[in-house]
Amino acid sequence: MDPILEIRHLSKAFGGIKAVNDVSFCLGKGELLGLIGPNGSGKSTCVNLISGAYIPDSGQVLFCGKDIQGSNICQRARMGIGRTFQTPKPFNGLTVYDSVYTVALQSCAYKEAADKTEEILEMMELADLSRMFCEKLPIEKRKWLDMARILANDPKVIMLDEVMAGLNPAEMEESIRLVRKLNESGISIIFIEHVMKAVIKLSHRLVVLNEGKLLCGGDPEEVMRNESVIKAYLGG
Numbered sequence: 001m002d003p004i005l006e007i008r009h010l011s012k013a014f015g016g017i018k019a020v021n022d023v024s025f026c027l028g029k030g031e032l033l034g035l036i037g038p039n040g041s042g043k044s045t046c047v048n049l050i051s052g053a054y055i056p057d058s059g060q061v062l063f064c065g066k067d068i069q070g071s072n073i074c075q076r077a078r079m080g081i082g083r084t085f086q087t088p089k090p091f092n093g094l095t096v097y098d099s100v101y102t103v104a105l106q107s108c109a110y111k112e113a114a115d116k117t118e119e120i121l122e123m124m125e126l127a128d129l130s131r132m133f134c135e136k137l138p139i140e141k142r143k144w145l146d147m148a149r150i151l152a153n154d155p156k157v158i159m160l161d162e163v164m165a166g167l168n169p170a171e172m173e174e175s176i177r178l179v180r181k182l183n184e185s186g187i188s189i190i191f192i193e194h195v196m197k198a199v200i201k202l203s204h205r206l207v208v209l210n211e212g213k214l215l216c217g218g219d220p221e222e223v224m225r226n227e228s229v230i231k232a233y234l235g236g
């Protein structure tokens with residue numbers, strides 16, 4: 001595998017809690033990797049360590065083969081590491097168009113930013129809603145808008161943290177289709193999800209965390225048949 005992102009022996013504790021405990025895994029170029037595990041197993045902490053929101057106690061994050069420990073969250077975003085938050089943070093008071101356009105403007109001239117915004121809204125199927133104010137968007141579309149805003153930074157990697165939470169089955173199908181579309185456009189994805197059906201459907205490979213530790217990884221169907229995974233999910 002040709003990795004775009006690699007984490008090596010990453011650890012982070014909060015007080016006495018080892019949220020992430022000596023975890024190593026990598027994300028291949030073009031891969032859609034599912035990161036799963038019970039509540040509190042360290043998934044979001046991993047995302048925060050990779051994005052640069054948290055500084056690890058030990059371990060390394062490599063992006064395109066380069067150790068990025070010295071780079072802060074903004075520098076990592078500019079390098080092409082994007083992430084969503086478990087709770088979408090729409091820009092209240094801005095339209096759908098403007099909330100993407102303002103991000104695009106950070107790296108493009110006016111006209112280029114406008115073209116880019118239109119292209120992204122088209123891709124994320126938000127073009128018809130471009131004049132709507134963000135706070136009026138239904139929850140499902142807010143998550144898509146969140147992704148649209150990340151796309152305006154030209155990410156190479158996107159980490160999606162529980163974007164399926166709270167969606168009904170039809171909305172979930174739509175979201176699965178969109179995540180796949182993003183991946184097929186060439187973006188490598190770490191997909192963190194509680195909804196197993198979505199994870200198994202989408203992921204090329206799974207990595208399972210439990211109590212901060214790497215439990216196992218591999219082919220999705222095989223991983224879901226693994227006894228230690230079943231036990232972790234049943235709280236055994």
Ligand code: ADP
Nearest residue numbers: 014017019037038039040041042043044045046
């Ligand atoms: P997951 O995303 O898998 O549900 P988290 O990474 O959010 O798990 O949390 C892992 C553990 O670390 C949990 O016990 C959680 O309470 C703890 N934790 C996460 N973030 C913080 C924080 N900022 N301060 C203190 N404890 C935290």
Ligand code: MG
Nearest residue numbers: 043044045086
């Ligand atoms: Mg989480």
